[in-house]
Amino acid sequence: MANIYINTTGNDTTGNGTEGNPYLTMAKAYAVLTSGDTVYVASSTSTYTWASISITKSFTVQGTTTNPANHVFDGATGNVAWNITSTSTTVTKKYLTFRRAGMPDREGIFAIHNNSSNCNGSAFYATNCIIHTITCSQTDWGGGIWTQGYQASSNCIIDVRNCLFYNLSRNTSGTVLCIVGAYSSTGINVYLYNNIIYLTTGITYPLIRMFSMAVAQGTLYYKNNIIMDPSLAGTMATTGTGSFSTINKGYNDFYGVVNDGGTGTITSNPLFVDVASSNYNLRPSSPCIDTGVAIT
């Protein structure tokens, strides 16, 4: 398992992927990596091109610091899809920011999706990432920041924890954060822990929309999330066609959206420090302080 470095000072032609002589783009790093490698996004306060990748190899991509604001992938308002298209493929993202991107039709920005075959056993993990200024034009189904589906793909995992989402928009109803739309898929496992989801007014289905999904399929675990719609007019967090066989939820703050229930759930203003300047730290009087639960 090798470490591959990219840096805004790197070069895809003359670089060799080492820390001292890095590549420039994620596309180059992906082209040369083998399954199990880690791509380190080097330097601080750097912005990288964020382009679509059809993923058939497992890898981790992470910032060299734990501050995701230091390592930014910018889609420049174009459509972007890091799309797993094969079976048993795992992608893990840590300490990164993804911004200014659109969602391709049907797919999501991080998708487990294949038009012609299944993606059984594949997984997307995201930890300590910031995802903001995302637009989706898909009007009904498909899309979503995370998507599993289209063709039957079973036993997949979407695991998102300690992530911040804001400035998300969509022109009509539809899922913004995560859609699990899957034809004949089973064993869909979604884990959402300790995320802040600050919605843009008018978004329907703010957390999960299920589409063409059978009943009692897979598991949904979500705890310690703050889901806020500042318009106080948000709708249900999880809805759509189909259902999960197991839902383990609680200790979430649903403010401005319909309370999805669960032990320890609150519906109070989380009292962020300064939303206008994207400071989502909690004020000392926030009801979200020390009211979460350790993850089981």
Place this chain on the structure above:
Amino acid sequence: MSTVTVGTESTILALTPTAGDMAYGTDTQFFYVADGTNWRRASLKFYTDSANPDMGVEVNNSKDGNYATFITDKGLYNVFFGANPSTTEGGVWVDSTITPKGLKIYLNSQVNTILIDFSTSLGYLVHYPFQTTQPVKVWSGMSNEVGINGRPMINEYDVCMGCMPAAKVISGGSV
């Protein structure tokens, strides 16, 4: 008719091993049975001291501290606790039905979990709180896992909602 011989092992082994014959070795304290071809020696010794017999099959240990109902100052090796819950005071067992597994004791008419899981992470001794998967550093009560703002996700065993955990506020009290 079978015969019983009492003598040294060398004496016994010199005898014809007629099937059914038995012998006791005075120098080895072993019991012997002949099968018609060989003398076969039982692994169990017959101990000659009736006071404070050793537990188990080995008799060549010091018997200091060994009594019929309790053991003191003795090492126990390759011992494990059972997995069946006990409602007898002092009953100890391993509960494999929880994650991570727990060592439990029935005490004061209730089940108490006395040990869950300790491990090391990034050089720290860490503890997994009951039925959780997030390690907490024992010396501080904080997790190695941090939020986007760099603060520990678990702080003195408390957890905030969201990815921006707050700092602990230490009250100075009042004058």
